[in-house]
Amino acid sequence: MIALSLAEIAAVVGGQTYDIPDPSAKVTGPVVRDSREAGPGSLFVAFVGERVDGHDYARAVVEAGAAAVLASRPVGVPAIVVDDVQAALGALARHVVQKLGTTLVALTGSAGKTSTKDLIAQVLRRKAPTVFTPGSLNNEIGLPLTALSATEETRFLVLEMGARGIGHIRYLTELTPPRIGLVLNVGTAHIGEFGGREQIAQAKGELVESLPGDGVAILNADDPLVRAMASRTKAKVVLFGESGEADVRAENVRLTDSGQPSFSLHTPSGCSDVTMRLYGEHHVSNALAAAAVAHELGMSVTEIATALSEAGSLSRWRMEVTERPDGVTIVNDAYNANPESMRAALRALAAMGKGRRTWAVLGKMAELGDEALAEHDAVGRLAVRLNVSKLVAVGGLEAAWLQLGAYNEGSWGEESVHVSDAQAAIDLLRSELRPGDVVLVKASRSVGLESVAQALLATGAEGEVAAR
Numbered sequence: 001m002i003a004l005s006l007a008e009i010a011a012v013v014g015g016q017t018y019d020i021p022d023p024s025a026k027v028t029g030p031v032v033r034d035s036r037e038a039g040p041g042s043l044f045v046a047f048v049g050e051r052v053d054g055h056d057y058a059r060a061v062v063e064a065g066a067a068a069v070l071a072s073r074p075v076g077v078p079a080i081v082v083d084d085v086q087a088a089l090g091a092l093a094r095h096v097v098q099k100l101g102t103t104l105v106a107l108t109g110s111a112g113k114t115s116t117k118d119l120i121a122q123v124l125r126r127k128a129p130t131v132f133t134p135g136s137l138n139n140e141i142g143l144p145l146t147a148l149s150a151t152e153e154t155r156f157l158v159l160e161m162g163a164r165g166i167g168h169i170r171y172l173t174e175l176t177p178p179r180i181g182l183v184l185n186v187g188t189a190h191i192g193e194f195g196g197r198e199q200i201a202q203a204k205g206e207l208v209e210s211l212p213g214d215g216v217a218i219l220n221a222d223d224p225l226v227r228a229m230a231s232r233t234k235a236k237v238v239l240f241g242e243s244g245e246a247d248v249r250a251e252n253v254r255l256t257d258s259g260q261p262s263f264s265l266h267t268p269s270g271c272s273d274v275t276m277r278l279y280g281e282h283h284v285s286n287a288l289a290a291a292a293v294a295h296e297l298g299m300s301v302t303e304i305a306t307a308l309s310e311a312g313s314l315s316r317w318r319m320e321v322t323e324r325p326d327g328v329t330i331v332n333d334a335y336n337a338n339p340e341s342m343r344a345a346l347r348a349l350a351a352m353g354k355g356r357r358t359w360a361v362l363g364k365m366a367e368l369g370d371e372a373l374a375e376h377d378a379v380g381r382l383a384v385r386l387n388v389s390k391l392v393a394v395g396g397l398e399a400a401w402l403q404l405g406a407y408n409e410g411s412w413g414e415e416s417v418h419v420s421d422a423q424a425a426i427d428l429l430r431s432e433l434r435p436g437d438v439v440l441v442k443a444s445r446s447v448g449l450e451s452v453a454q455a456l457l458a459t460g461a462e463g464e465v466a467a468r
Contacts, residue, residue, distance in 0.1 A: 001027060001028075001029070001030060001031055001043070001096060001148045001149065001150070001151070002096060002099065002100065002150075002151060002152055003026045003027065003028045004026060004027055004096075005023065005024050005025065005026050005027075006020055006022075006023050006024075006025055006026070006027065006067065006068050006078070006080065007023035007024060009027065009043070009068075009070075009080055009092060010023070010080045012091055012092055012095045013070070013080065013082050013088035013089075013091050013092055014082065014088070014091070015070070015080040015081055015082040015088060016080070016081050016082075017078075017079070017080055017081075018074045018075075018078075018079045018080075018081055019074070019075075019076065019077055019078050019079060020068060020078045020079070020080075021078075025067055025068075025078075026041070026067065027041060027042070027043045027067045027068070028040075028041035028067070029041035029042035029043070029065075029066075029067070030042050030043075030148070030149060031043045031045060031070075031089075031092070031145060031148040031149075032044055032045065032145075033045045033047055033054065033141065033145065035054070035057035035060055035061050035064075038060075038061035038064045038065065038066045039064060039065050039066070040065035040066075041065065041066075041067050042061070042065065042066045042067065043066065043067060043068060043069075043070060044057070044058070044061040044062075044066045044068075044069045044070070045069075045070045045085060045089055045145075046058060046069050046070065046071040046072070046075070046085065047085055047086070047141070048072070048085075054071075055069075055071055055072070055073065055075050058071065058075035058076070058077050058079065059075070059076065059077050062077040062078060068080055070082065070085060070088060070089065070092075071085065072084070072085050086140060086141065089141065089144045089145070090140065090144050090175040092144070092148065093143075093144030093145075093147040093148050093175050093176060094174070094175050094176065096147065096148055096150065097147050097150070097157070097175075097176050097177070100150055100152070100154065100157075102150055102154050102155060102156065102157045103155065103156050103157070103179055103180070103297065104157045104159065104176055104177065104178045104179055104180070105120060105124075105156060105157070105158045105159070105178060105179070105180040105181075105182065105293055106158075106159045106160075106161050106172075106173065106176070106178035106180070106181050106182070106207055107120070107158075107159075107160055107161065107181070107182035107183070107184065107207075107289070108160070108161045108162070108163065108169055108182075108183055108184070108204050108207050109182075109183055109184025109185045109186075109187075109204065109220075109226075110184070110185050110186055110187030110188065110200060110204075110338065110340060111184070111185055111187050111282075111338055111340040111341045111344075112184050112185065112282065112285065112286050112341070113136070113138065113160050113161075113162070113184065114133075114135065114136045114138075114160060114315050114318065114335075115278070115283065115286050115313070115315070115318055115319075116182075116184060116286040116289050116290060117132055117133055117158055117159075117160045118132075118311070118313065118314040118315055119286055119287060119289075119290035119308065119311050120132070120158050120182075120289075120290045120293050120294070121158050121314070122307060122310075122311040122312075122314070123290050123291075123293075123294045123299070123303075123304060123307040123308065123311065124156045124158065124293070124294060124297065124299075125156075126299075126303065126307050127155075127156075127294075127297065127298070127299055127303075128155030128156060129151075129153045129154050129155050129156075130154070130155065130156040130157075130158060131146065131149055131150045131151075131154045131156070131157050131158070132146070132157070132158035132159070132160075133146045133158065133159055133160040134146065134315075135315050135316075136160060136162070136315065136335075136336075137160075138159075138160040138161055138162035139162055140168075140171065140172065140175075143159055143160075143161065143172050143175065143176060144175055144176070146159060147159065147175070147176050156297070157176070159172075159176055159178070161173070161207060163203045163204065163206075164193050164194075165193065165194070165203065166194075166199065166202060166203050166206075167203075167206070168203065168206075169203060169204065169206040169207050169210075170206040170209070170210065173206065173207060173210035174210075177210060177212075178207070178210065178211065178215070179211070179212065179214075179215045179216070180211075180215060180216045180218065180293060180296060180297075181207040181208050181210065181211045181215065181216070181217050181218065181233075181235070182207075182217075182218040182219075182289055182292070182293060183204050183205070183207060183208060183217075183218070183219055183220065183226045183229060184220055184223075184226070184285070184286070184289055185220055185223045185226060185285075185340070186200050186201045186204055186223060186225040186226055187200070187338060187339065187340040188200075188338060188339050188340065188368065188371060188375065191367070191368055191369055191371055193367055193369070197225060198225075200225075201225040201226070201228075201229070204226075204229075205229045205232050208229050208230075208232055208233035208235065209232050209233060211233050211234070211235035212234075212235065213234045213235065214235075214236075215233075215235035215236070216235055216236045216237075216238055216296050217229070217230065217233045217235045217236065217237050217238070218238045218239075218240060218289065218292045218293060218296070219237060219238070219239055219240070220239075220240060220241055220285065220289070221239035221240060221241035221243040221245055221246040221249075222241035222242055222243055222246075222285070223241075227239065238292050238295075238296060240285075240288040240289050240291070240292040241285065241288060242284070242285075242288075246288075247267070247268055247292070248265075248266070248267050248268075248288050248291050248292040248295060249266050249288065250263040250264065250265060250266070250284050250287075250288055251263065251264045251266060251271075252264045253281065253284055255281055255351045256275065257354070258279075258352060259279045259280065259348055259349075259351040259352035260275065260276050260277065260278065260279055261274075261275075261276050261278070261280070261281050261283055261284045261287075262274065262275040262276070263284055263287075265287075265288070265291055265301060265304065265305050265308070267291065267292075267295045267301045267304070268295070269295065269300065269301055270300075270301040270302075271301060272301045272302050272304070272305035272306075273305060274287065274305045274308045274309050275309050276308060276309060276311070277309070277310070277311065277312050278311070278312070278313060278319060279319045279321055279331070279348050279352060280319060280344055280345065280347065280348030280351070281344070281347060281348070281351070282341075282344035282347075282348070287308050290304075290308065291304045291305075291308065294307070315335070316335065317332050317333065317334045317335035317450050317453075318333060318335050319331060319332075319333045319345065319348065320332040320333070320453075321352075322457060324456075324457065324459075326435045327435035327436045327437075328433050328434075328435060328436070328437050328438075328439065328456070329352070329437070329438045329439065330439050330441070330453050330456050330457055331345075331348070331349065331352070331438065331439065331440045331441065331453075332441050332450060332453035332454075333345050333440060333441065333442040334441045334442055334443060334445075334447075334448075334449040334450040334452070334453060335445060335450070336444055336445045337362075337363075337364075337365045337442050337443050337444045338365055338368075338444075339365060339368070339375045339378070339379065341442075342362070342365060342379050342442060343379065343382060345440055345442050346360060346379070346382055346383055346386055346388065346440070347386065348440075349386075349388065349438060349440040350386040350387065350388065352438055353388075353389075353438040356436050356437060356438050357389040357390075357434065357436070357437045357438070358387075358388045358389045358390075358437070358438045358439075358440070359388070359389060359390050359391075359392060359429065359433075359437060359438065359439040359440065360383050360388045360390070360391045360392065360440050360442075361392045361394060361425055361429070361439060361440065361441045361442070361449065361452055362379065362383075362391065362392070362393055362394065362399070362402055362440075362442055362443060363393070363394045363395045363398070363399055363442070363443025363444065363447035363449050364376075364395050364396070364398035364399060364443055364444055364446075364447055365379075365398065365443070365444055366444040366445075366446055367444075372398060372401075373401050376398050376399075376401035376402045376405065377401050377402075377404065377405035377408075378405060379402055379405065380393070380401070380402040380403060380404065380405025380406035380407075380408075380409065380416065381405045381406065381408070381409040383406055383416070384406050384409040384410055384411050384415060384416075385409065388415070389415065390415055390416065390417070391403065391406045391411070391415060391416040391417070392416075392417055392419060392425050392428060392429070393406075393416065393417070393418045393419070394419055394420075394421065394422060394424070394425045394443065394447070394449060394452070395420075395421065395443075395447060399418055399419075400418055402416075402418075403416050403417065403418040422447075422448065422449060422451050422452050425449075425452050426451075426452055426455045426456070429452070429456060430455075430456070430459055433456070439453075439456060441453040441456075
């Protein structure tokens with residue numbers, strides 16, 4: 001964070017200072033909510049959670065060098081006390097962003113946010129210092145913490161924005177007003193909470209509504225609900241996609257033998273070829289979105305294409321491809337799942353596994369509401385249509401629906417199996433995997449199927465594991 005005195009921070013957040021001998025002392029380190037990350041000059045934000053009260057760690061963080069604690073009550077060490085810690089954190093982020101004057105890029109969408117954010121960051125940091133959301137910390141706490149990690153050297157600030165209801169993105173844009181707003185897609189993630197895709201579109205469109213007249217709204221030309229958001233913004237509109245009407249588009253899209261997308265990138269300033277290191281055709285849309293942002297920020301098409309071709313995955317458990325010494329390939333995409341990302345991962349598995357046995361180890365997709373049965377059934381059917389060698393459905397009722405969809409599509413029980421939990425899946429795979437097999441592991445985060453991928457990698461780790 002930029003250096004601010006404790007007195008200035010107290011004024012910004014409307015707090016009172018306690019046990020601070022020198023109000024002119026400055027916060028020169030990061031703003032953190034995890035006491036283990038506190039260090040010299042940091043500001044520790046004391047949240048009260050269901051299991052842990054951050055105030056209990058106040059003395060420890062100050063002993064570790066923290067300049068003060070942002071708290072909701074006095075804690076016996078230097079503290080700025082406020083009524084609402086979360087609101088104070090947001091106010092501080094808004095102050096710092098305004099003071100820095102950095103170019104802020106915000107993005108949202110039902111699927112692909114984190115992968116696209118990582119691509120944008122990898123492209124932009126070739127041009128200038130860039131700060132971006134770590135992982136998927138895209139809510140009312142993670143977003144201001146990311147914004148506060150920017151410094152005077154930061155030229156671009158790339159922030160992922162998530163939403164679980166109407167008004168959430170509007171709130172985030174008030175904390176960190178973007179100049180460039182990107183909407184990737186409107187799918188069925190969290191549809192159980194929103195009530196329908198139209199409501200999801202309403203929420204996602206709050207991002208483009210927040211843009212200033214000299215801002216840029218970057219919209220997916222291939223998604224009708226996203227494209228319609230052009231009428232909800234006063235900013236310049238740039239379209240990306242495979243549509244011929246897109247300003248930034250892909251032509252000649254194909255997959256390499258290993259399942260990596262290759263295409264010709266077309267922008268208003270020219271075209272260049274891209275072959276990505278990431279896996280799956282769904283990354284073409286993500287790459288186009290990143291290219292549109294970079295083009296608006298002055299990068300040449302050659303610079304953009306080179307950066308996209310060299311970009312990797314920065315966030316764990318997202319199409320993380322690792323080959324064991326025995327030739328078994330594990331695709332760990334277990335961080336989260338929704339119908340769109342599940343279909344994309346299955347198609348990537350089919351492309352990667354041509355001529356090899358393929359395994360889809362799948363679990364529940366959460367927060368689908370009344371659509372849950374139909375969506376799980378459809379994913380099971382798709383696995384059969386893509387000729388996945390074996391579907392392993394892991395877990396309770398939703399997994400049973402996955403397996404039933406596969407059975408009804410024509411697997412007849414030979415190409416699909418339902419197991420009770422992750423350990424049962426591990427035991428099955430350990431006994432049946434053969435060299436050359438490709439295994440996809442994917443489910444909603446709450447299922448914890450990353451344990452399956454980790455166990456399978458440990459099983460084959462007698463020699464050095466080669467991660468791609």
